[in-house]
Amino acid sequence: MNQLQHYLWLLPTLPLLGAILNGTLSLASTDSHEGPSRGLSGFVGTLASGLAFALTLVLAFSIRNDQSLQQVCWTWIDAGSFKVDFAFRFDSLTAMMLLFITGIGTLIHLYSIGYMAEDRGFARFFSYLNLFLASMIVLVLGSNMLMTFIGWEGVGLCSYLLIGFWHHDTANGDAARKAFLVNRAGDLGFLLGAFALLALMGSSASLEYTAIAAWFRDASHLSLYATGTGAGLLTAACLLIFLGCTGKSAQIPLLTWLPDAMAGPTPVSALIHAATMVTSGIYLLSRMADMFVRSPLTLSVIAGIGIATALWAAIAGLFQNDIKKVLAYSTVSQLGYMFVAAGIGAFNAALFHVFTHAFFKAALFLGAGSVIHAIHGEQDMRKMGGLWKKLPLTFGVMAAGWYAILGLPFGAGFWSKDLILEKAFEHSPLLYVLGLSGAVITALYMTRLMVLTFFGKSRDEHAAAHAHEAPASMAIPLLVLGVGALGVGFFWAGMIPGLDSFKTMLEPVLAPAQEYLSQGHEEAGHGAAMLFAAIGTLAALIGATGAWKIWGKAKIEAVGSSAPTGFGAHWTYLFDYVHAVVIWPTKAVSWVSDKVVQTLVFGGSIAVIQFLFEFVGDCVRALQRPRLRVNLGLSLIGLLVVIAYFLLGAF
Amino acid sequence: MEHLALIYFGLFSLISVVCASMVLFARHPINGAMALIGLMTSLSGLYAILHAPFLAVLQVLVYAGAIIMLLVFVIMVLGGAKDDHTPRFDALGLGLLIVPAGILAVLVHAFRTAPLAIDEKAVRGTVDVTGQALFNVSTGNVVLFEAVGLALLAALVGAVLLAKRSLDSSKENKA
Amino acid sequence: MSTIPALYIQFLAATLFCLGLATTLTRRNLFFLLMGIEVMLNAANLSFVGFSRTFAGAASIEGLTIPVFVIALAAAEACVGLAMLILVFRSRESVDADAYSRMKE
Numbered sequence: 001m002n003q004l005q006h007y008l009w010l011l012p013t014l015p016l017l018g019a020i021l022n023g024t025l026s027l028a029s030t031d032s033h034e035g036p037s038r039g040l041s042g043f044v045g046t047l048a049s050g051l052a053f054a055l056t057l058v059l060a061f062s063i064r065n066d067q068s069l070q071q072v073c074w075t076w077i078d079a080g081s082f083k084v085d086f087a088f089r090f091d092s093l094t095a096m097m098l099l100f101i102t103g104i105g106t107l108i109h110l111y112s113i114g115y116m117a118e119d120r121g122f123a124r125f126f127s128y129l130n131l132f133l134a135s136m137i138v139l140v141l142g143s144n145m146l147m148t149f150i151g152w153e154g155v156g157l158c159s160y161l162l163i164g165f166w167h168h169d170t171a172n173g174d175a176a177r178k179a180f181l182v183n184r185a186g187d188l189g190f191l192l193g194a195f196a197l198l199a200l201m202g203s204s205a206s207l208e209y210t211a212i213a214a215w216f217r218d219a220s221h222l223s224l225y226a227t228g229t230g231a232g233l234l235t236a237a238c239l240l241i242f243l244g245c246t247g248k249s250a251q252i253p254l255l256t257w258l259p260d261a262m263a264g265p266t267p268v269s270a271l272i273h274a275a276t277m278v279t280s281g282i283y284l285l286s287r288m289a290d291m292f293v294r295s296p297l298t299l300s301v302i303a304g305i306g307i308a309t310a311l312w313a314a315i316a317g318l319f320q321n322d323i324k325k326v327l328a329y330s331t332v333s334q335l336g337y338m339f340v341a342a343g344i345g346a347f348n349a350a351l352f353h354v355f356t357h358a359f360f361k362a363a364l365f366l367g368a369g370s371v372i373h374a375i376h377g378e379q380d381m382r383k384m385g386g387l388w389k390k391l392p393l394t395f396g397v398m399a400a401g402w403y404a405i406l407g408l409p410f411g412a413g414f415w416s417k418d419l420i421l422e423k424a425f426e427h428s429p430l431l432y433v434l435g436l437s438g439a440v441i442t443a444l445y446m447t448r449l450m451v452l453t454f455f456g457k458s459r460d461e462h463a464a465a466h467a468h469e470a471p472a473s474m475a476i477p478l479l480v481l482g483v484g485a486l487g488v489g490f491f492w493a494g495m496i497p498g499l500d501s502f503k504t505m506l507e508p509v510l511a512p513a514q515e516y517l518s519q520g521h522e523e524a525g526h527g528a529a530m531l532f533a534a535i536g537t538l539a540a541l542i543g544a545t546g547a548w549k550i551w552g553k554a555k556i557e558a559v560g561s562s563a564p565t566g567f568g569a570h571w572t573y574l575f576d577y578v579h580a581v582v583i584w585p586t587k588a589v590s591w592v593s594d595k596v597v598q599t600l601v602f603g604g605s606i607a608v609i610q611f612l613f614e615f616v617g618d619c620v621r622a623l624q625r626p627r628l629r630v631n632l633g634l635s636l637i638g639l640l641v642v643i644a645y646f647l648l649g650a651f
Numbered sequence: 652m653e654h655l656a657l658i659y660f661g662l663f664s665l666i667s668v669v670c671a672s673m674v675l676f677a678r679h680p681i682n683g684a685m686a687l688i689g690l691m692t693s694l695s696g697l698y699a700i701l702h703a704p705f706l707a708v709l710q711v712l713v714y715a716g717a718i719i720m721l722l723v724f725v726i727m728v729l730g731g732a733k734d735d736h737t738p739r740f741d742a743l744g745l746g747l748l749i750v751p752a753g754i755l756a757v758l759v760h761a762f763r764t765a766p767l768a769i770d771e772k773a774v775r776g777t778v779d780v781t782g783q784a785l786f787n788v789s790t791g792n793v794v795l796f797e798a799v800g801l802a803l804l805a806a807l808v809g810a811v812l813l814a815k816r817s818l819d820s821s822k823e824n825k826a
Numbered sequence: 827m828s829t830i831p832a833l834y835i836q837f838l839a840a841t842l843f844c845l846g847l848a849t850t851l852t853r854r855n856l857f858f859l860l861m862g863i864e865v866m867l868n869a870a871n872l873s874f875v876g877f878s879r880t881f882a883g884a885a886s887i888e889g890l891t892i893p894v895f896v897i898a899l900a901a902a903e904a905c906v907g908l909a910m911l912i913l914v915f916r917s918r919e920s921v922d923a924d925a926y927s928r929m930k931e
Contacts (some may be wrong), residue, residue, distance in 0.1 A: 701875050810905045
């Protein structure tokens with residue numbers, strides 16, 4: 001074990017190498033018509049990802065839950081008492097995150113080989129995908145906030161690159177840009193929050209997670225942040241960092257980019273916008289749990305925003321006709337649940353939901369991708385129907401995902417979502433009721449999706465007639481994820497012998513923070529847990545039956561584009577309107593900056609300088625007469641002056 | 652006869668000033684060239700009085716003999732008075748007279764402060780003495796001497812090239 | 827024979843120099859330009875010779891070696907200057923200095 005920490009740097013480097021290799025392949029094939037070799041490019045990409053997964057497995061199973069591996073690559077900033085290293089840290093939280101990031105990442109790489117086979121930019125896609133994986137690994141593996149920020153920015157960049165992958169359509173570019181800019185607003189929060197934290201920590205300022213946690217756990221520092229400016233700084237730091245999290249994890253107010261991000265290829269949506277990148281917010285919150293639990297105001301804000309987002313997105317999902325958009329809003333909604341869990345201090349529950357959500361959401365997205373691939377690019381659900389006979393495997397996988405997300409018994413979502421609801425009830429019954437209503441609406445829109453896509457008569461005969469099941473490269477990941485969607489929930493239950501329960505795995509990392517919050521409270525017994533489970537299942541079944549009744553037999557007409565109309569449109573674009581209002585002052589300032597500052601001040605001063613130079617130049621030029629004798633005379637006058645100066649002594 | 656040197660000096664200086672003025676006011680370049688010869692010769696006489704016999708002879712040989720001859724030759728070849736209609740003096744020229752006036756003023760002022768005592772032990776510049784000084788290795792004069800020779804060679808080659816090219820090109824232009 | 831005061835030589839040299847300078851600057855004919863330069867060089871030579879006797883002992887020979895160089899270089903300069911005059915004359919067919927004010931042609 002002592003030697004293993006020297007291999008931590010390999011974890012991000014392997015996908016990075018894959019990215020470089022694929023990038024070279026892409027550049028080398030710019031002149032050819034068919035593009036790069038699919039086999040080579042896909043192999044390199046998947047191998048890089050697979051090797052990272054294998055290494056993660058080795059590392060994860062070689063440390064105990066309370067151990068951590070640390071590798072310092074070099075000292076990055078060394079300014080007096082403030083020091084930041086380029087360092088990696090692998091503890092049980094990292095292990096958990098990396099296992100599903102690299103695991104699902106590898107599966108999606110494999111899936112992409114089949115999905116993107118006909119795309120000219122195949123190697124470029126894998127290059128970006130590998131780069132994304134590398135950035136995500138750095139994000140999770142970083143041992144301090146700055147390293148996480150590198151990964152944070154990296155995944156933002158790759159998100160931009162991949163959303164706008166089919167860049168010939170400018171709408172994709174607009175979506176990519178929107179994602180990048182909204183994320184950027186969050187990044188500002190991240191940085192400012194980090195600065196506020198450093199200001200709070202004063203002389204022992206450090207960005208290392210262990211140092212931050214130790215600083216907060218030290219009871220002697222309580223007076224520093226309990227009252228006065230310290231408390232203000234703490235709250236500011238927490239809220240600002242949370243703003244960064246809302247940007248990355250698409251919560252109110254920075255969520256408008258995620259539905260638009262569906263413009264990218266489906267594997268991208270599955271990997272980035274369902275399983276991995278959007279969970280970075282929860283990861284950061286958990287990493288800095290010791291800080292957040294000491295600011296009750298922030299926790300309330302987090303929980304409030306979480307539940308508001310969960311409900312809002314769930315309702316928005318009802319208005320969508322595009323299959324990927326439904327899943328996008330579903331992701332936003334589920335992320336809201338995770339933030340609710342974080343807001344009430346149940347970080348391990350939040351992370352568990354992250355874990356299970358990754359599996360079933362990826363399964364749903366890849367299944368949707370398989371459907372889209374089968375009917376040749378059609379994404380509007382109103383044009384689908386009756387596909388369960390044509391695409392049995394896809395239907396099976398998506399059904400498993402549906403089962404999981406609804407929280408029906410023993411699926412993955414059953415364990416994680418009901419755990420969150422249970423903890424919510426302990427915190428506040430209102431929160432529980434809201435969460436439960438969210439579960440009903442979740443069941444509504446998910447069942448609507450399944451019904452419209454797979455059941456009933458086919459509403460577009462032409463597309464259905466040519467539908468074919470996914471090839472092997474797409475089918476295998478689908479199967480694995482489908483099984484995962486049903487099976488991974490058991491990691492919490494601890495029913496699989498030899499496998500540590502999820503909770504005990506994360507306990508060494510999260511326990512101090514959670515215990516701080518739950519001083520005095522006791523956990524509800526298992527009997528109560530069964531009751532919550534039963535209520536949750538009932539809610540889901542109500543929603544499912546409702547959806548079947550409404551949309552099972554309905555006549556759907558596919559008019560116009562798949563975008564929602566009327567009230568649905570207003571609800572969906574609510575935060576886009578808010579953004580437009582908020583952006584207005586920025587636009588005003590930029591107009592002023594352009595017209596006044598740029599034109600008048602800078603342009604004016606440049607014009608003045610220009611005029612001065614021209615004037616002096618003209619004056620000097622006037623001395624240069626074309627007449628020979630004048631030139632001669634003038635130069636001799638100069639000579640005369642010099643001679644006089646020296647002969648008659650310096651004046 | 653004790654003021655013979657002064658008399659000779661006055662004579663030669665008068666001639667040289669008159670000749671220089673004639674150069675200034677001459678109409679035809681040939682007149683100017685002749686005045687120039689007068690100047691050179693009178694200066695040669697001055698050098699002789701001033702204990703520099705070698706230089707005096709050199710002046711006549713090279714300056715009056717070779718350089719003026721070259722000048723006269725070129726004047727003759729090109730037809731020096733091509734622009735007879737141009738006035739000798741115009742407003743610009745008169746305005747530019749301020750420069751020589753200024754330099755004269757500065758020089759006069761400088762002379763009044765310069766130490767001008769004549770040393771009794773000063774050397775008379777005969778051929779052998781001057782030759783010894785010119786080829787003096789320790790003071791480096793020999794290097795200068797040889798360098799001047801090179802400069803003359805360069806000037807010779809340059810002049811040949813300059814004039815030659817013009818002759819050839821004019822032939823080609825008219826072809 | 828009494829010696830000539832050094833100051834008179836210098837005044838003469840200064841006068842000749844200024845006359846030569848006036849010739850160079852004032853006359854429009856290019857030949858006079860070159861002749862004025864020759865006058866100036868001669869005046870400078872005279873000044874050197876005039877100063878040579880004010881130096882002590884053997885050092886006074888320096889005043890007589892420098893004019894040798896000046897004469898040689900004046901010869902070189904006259905040579906090249908006249909060659910250029912010939913060259914330039916070919917294009918303009920004029921010895922008027924003002925005709926050469928526009929360099930381009």
